[in-house]
Amino acid sequence: MTQKESLYKARSLYYGFFSKMLVFTTRPNRFDGLLEVLDVMISNPLDENSCEALKEIKEFIQTYHESGLCDEYDYIFNDPDSRALRDTASYYDEGVESGKKRVAVKNFLGKTKIRRNEANYYDNEDSVGFLVTFMHELIELILKGETQYETVQHCLFTEIINEFFDEFIVNLYEHDKANAYRSLAVVLNAFLEFERLYFDVKKPLPKEKPVVATATESCEYISDVEAKRRAENRAKREADSLVSSCSIEDSSTTEEFKDIL
Structure with a gap:
């Protein structure tokens, strides 16, 4: 196995793990294999902080x-008695649940043979759960020799995932x-930091916030920035360890995500 193949397998493992954690399905075996995947990731962590988090x-x-x-x-994403955490690229981009970013993801899907399973999966195509599953499937197809999807995965990360995952991560953490x-x-x-190194893209600049009218609102804005800084500092970048995890074997197949795709 080449180093490039090992890297693809490691990335596929992580995206598959995120899919298990961030996609709701009614399948009774929704979390099958999760502990085994965690053991592999703990043995090949990205850094010390993420290793402790996996544990x-x-x-x-x-x-x-x-x-x-x-x-x-359910408490975080579906609780009707509280504000459910928003998880679509369109929301973070435009403040709406179905906007330009959803159209962009659908266009990327149209360039592949991957499709959303509309009968069983109801979240938008630009939701975090769908995006990590989409990336997992793209990598699996590339590993099978369909290298034409390398461009699609690059564009999906740089134009969609990279643009809003930081905000989503902070909101999830808090x-x-x-x-x-x-x-x-x-x-x-x-x-996310590793993927930015892999695709050679930078973290996007913070979006401009609306001009606030009161000192209280201004303090809230500063607090958000500080909270984001603290969250990011918990997981410093040490991506070389992922490359070294060349012993990782196939963690999942397209069949596992049939309720989504």
Whole structure:
């Protein structure tokens, strides 16, 4: 196995892991293999902080089981009694749930043989869960020799994922119901930095905020920036360890995500 193939397999493993954690399905085997994947990732961590975060996720599952993970997911993303965490690129780009970024992702899908399973999966194509699953499937196709999808994965990351994942990660980390998912935010942050190195793109500049009218609103804005800085500092970039994880074997197949794609 070449170093490039090992790197693709490691990236596929991470995206597959994120898909398991960030996509809701009604399949009873939704989390099958999750602990085994966590063990592989803990043995080949991106950095010390993300390694500890992975261990925290594993400990949470062992303590509260898969039902505890499902409950926390629902509290964060689906709780009707609180403001559910927004997770679409369109929302972070325009403040709407179905906007230009969703159209862009659908256009990328149109360049592939991958399709959203509309019968079982209801979230938009530019939702975080769908995007990480889409990337996982693209990498799997590339590993099978369909190298024409290398350009699609590059564009999907640079034009969609890179543009809003930082904000999503901070919101996930700061959610008052987040426990295992706060740890997931740390892993996501470390992996996002690795992907920026891989695709040779920079972190986007902070978007301009509306001019605030009161001192209170201004303080809230400063607090958000500081909160983001603290969250990012929890997962410093050490991407070389991912390249060294060349012993990682196939972690999942397209069949595993049939409810989504």
